[in-house]
Amino acid sequence: MKLLREKVMNEGIVLSNQVLKVDSFLNHQMDPVLMREVGAEFARLYQGEKITKVLTIESSGIAPAIMTALELDVPMIFARKNKSLTLRDDILVEKVYSFTKQETNEITVSKKFLSNEDRVLIIDDFLANGEAAFGLARVVEQAGASVVGIGIVIEKSFQPGAKLLQEAGYRLDSLVRIASLENGTVTFA
Numbered sequence: 001m002k003l004l005r006e007k008v009m010n011e012g013i014v015l016s017n018q019v020l021k022v023d024s025f026l027n028h029q030m031d032p033v034l035m036r037e038v039g040a041e042f043a044r045l046y047q048g049e050k051i052t053k054v055l056t057i058e059s060s061g062i063a064p065a066i067m068t069a070l071e072l073d074v075p076m077i078f079a080r081k082n083k084s085l086t087l088r089d090d091i092l093v094e095k096v097y098s099f100t101k102q103e104t105n106e107i108t109v110s111k112k113f114l115s116n117e118d119r120v121l122i123i124d125d126f127l128a129n130g131e132a133a134f135g136l137a138r139v140v141e142q143a144g145a146s147v148v149g150i151g152i153v154i155e156k157s158f159q160p161g162a163k164l165l166q167e168a169g170y171r172l173d174s175l176v177r178i179a180s181l182e183n184g185t186v187t188f189a
């Protein structure tokens with residue numbers, strides 16, 4: 001995706017060898033034109049796969065996920081990170097560890113929004129260690145639904161998530177893949 005690569009090149013700030021700041025278009029301020037293109041691209045990649053739901057995790061996954069869902073004409077669900085006030089019986093819960101933040105979150109999705117007939121496309125903004133994507137996949141599988149694929153806006157290919165997801169048998173589609181952030185420079189894969 002040319003526009004996404006340009007945004008990463010022109011507006012991405014390399015904070016360290018591990019972290020790319022993209023708060024001008026993806027993680028804080030969001031670029032709707034870019035998000036529309038991202039949604040159109042994921043929808044093109046999964047056309048014909050009979051996706052019934054798009055699933056993401058709050059908060060930065062919501063924009064690319066809603067645009068994808070709009071294009072595919074299906075509902076979008078975002079997993080919540082905060083504790084739900086509803087009965088535990090009604091929710092699917094998985095633990096997700098963040099290496100970046102060194103904390104474990106419980107992510108939750110209401111059981112009423114996922115059934116064993118659903119064919120789910122998981123969308124997220126970043127792929128690093130894959131913990132969020134694996135957690136979302138476990139939520140889908142807990143519901144007896146199928147993970148058709150995982151769509152990522154920015155994959156950091158030098159971190160283990162992409163390889164681990166593919167080894168686990170998931171279809172993975174990343175719109176840009178970053179090979180390295182060394183020397184303060186973004187190198188695409």
Ligand code: G4P
Nearest residue numbers: 019020021058059060098099100126127128129130131132
């Ligand atoms: P993982 O899920 O792939 O294992 O990633 P990790 O635990 O390392 O990521 C934790 C959070 O940090 C996630 O956001 C993820 O999107 C974000 N993140 C990971 N690498 C980068 C990076 O290089 N740059 C930026 N800007 N973010 C990164 P989150 O905590 O869920 O935040 P949000 O979605 O509420 O914004």
